[in-house]
Amino acid sequence: MLDYKKEKLLLKASNINLKYDTRQILRDVNFEIFNVTRPDVIQGQVISLIGRSGIGKTQLFKILSGLIQPTSGTVLIGEEQRPVVAGEVGVIPQNYILFKHRTIYNNLKIGLANSGRKLSENEAKDIIEDHAKQFDLQDHLKKFPAQLSGGQRQRVSILQQVLTGNKFILLDEPFSGLDPIVKDKVDELLMKVSHLNEENTLIIVSHDIINTLALSDTAFILAQEPGKEGATITEVVDLMAMGYAWRPGIKADHTFLDLVLNIKSKL
Numbered sequence: 001m002l003d004y005k006k007e008k009l010l011l012k013a014s015n016i017n018l019k020y021d022t023r024q025i026l027r028d029v030n031f032e033i034f035n036v037t038r039p040d041v042i043q044g045q046v047i048s049l050i051g052r053s054g055i056g057k058t059q060l061f062k063i064l065s066g067l068i069q070p071t072s073g074t075v076l077i078g079e080e081q082r083p084v085v086a087g088e089v090g091v092i093p094q095n096y097i098l099f100k101h102r103t104i105y106n107n108l109k110i111g112l113a114n115s116g117r118k119l120s121e122n123e124a125k126d127i128i129e130d131h132a133k134q135f136d137l138q139d140h141l142k143k144f145p146a147q148l149s150g151g152q153r154q155r156v157s158i159l160q161q162v163l164t165g166n167k168f169i170l171l172d173e174p175f176s177g178l179d180p181i182v183k184d185k186v187d188e189l190l191m192k193v194s195h196l197n198e199e200n201t202l203i204i205v206s207h208d209i210i211n212t213l214a215l216s217d218t219a220f221i222l223a224q225e226p227g228k229e230g231a232t233i234t235e236v237v238d239l240m241a242m243g244y245a246w247r248p249g250i251k252a253d254h255t256f257l258d259l260v261l262n263i264k265s266k267l
């Protein structure tokens with residue numbers, strides 16, 4: 001059995017409803033994220049919201065990051081449980097937008113500047129170069145975004161958010177458009193981000209069940225209930241209790257693959 005404890009509440013989404021005109025997109029979405037601690041391991045949380053295309057994941061992503069307001073309901077974050085405000089959570093949208101006329105170094109510098117830390121030019125340079133090495137971007141700092149592959153741009157975008165110091169980082173479909181080998185690298189990278197700080201919380205919104213579940217400690221399934229309009233959380237998958245969390249290579253475990261198939265059948 002895995003040794004872990006669920007401690008204080010980090011995020012609470014309550015009764016979230018979203019309507020566009022009369023069309024209900026999200027209905028009574030409720031979930032909570034707790035700080036999970038493990039003895040002798042510094043590790044944050046990795047939560048996923050899984051659902052089929054078109055179900056409302058990106059809308060929920062925007063609500064969780066404070067970019068749009070729900071029709072009703074609240075998202076409270078942090079120990080103080082205050083309403084989320086745009087800019088307080090790191091956001092990695094599906095098309096990872098970078099400043100295209102700035103070098104990778106300068107894109108990363110913008111992330112660091114947003115952390116509000118007072119740093120000299122040299123201190124900033126050390127931090128950026130050190131992180132670039134950890135994220136395998138050291139050879140690309142002088143390039144412009146258009147000169148990088150999709151996977152590399154995504155790493156820059158993730159690192160940019162890490163450098164802001166935001167504890168919550170939301171990712172919309174981080175596996176889409178990547179080939180299987182690069183997907184495995186994204187796994188590794190996100191685990192690395194998670195290990196940087198005990199309270200780092202990654203929230204992954206995705207329809208890629210296997211890659212997302214393999215990384216997560218908890219997954220919320222977003223689906224429609226029969227006869228009801230709008231998507232809601234229909235199931236909570238506690239991968240810690242099931243013994244699947246924090247296990248590299250879990251994608252090859254056949255009982256885990258059964259779980260993936262089972263979830264697929266319910267989307």
Ligand SMILES: Nc1ncnc2c1ncn2[C@@H]1O[C@H](COP(=O)(O)OP(=O)(O)O)[C@@H](O)[C@H]1O
Nearest residue numbers: 020021025051052053054055056057058059060
């Ligand atoms: N601004 C909008 N006005 C009206 N409907 C919208 C708007 N944005 C998204 N939708 C609808 O909300 C639904 C959910 O979209 P989305 O959250 O992007 O799905 P997913 O990310 O799960 O693929 C879709 O049917 C989409 O057409």
Ligand SMILES: [Mg+2]
Nearest residue numbers: 057058172173
């Ligand atoms: Mg989407």
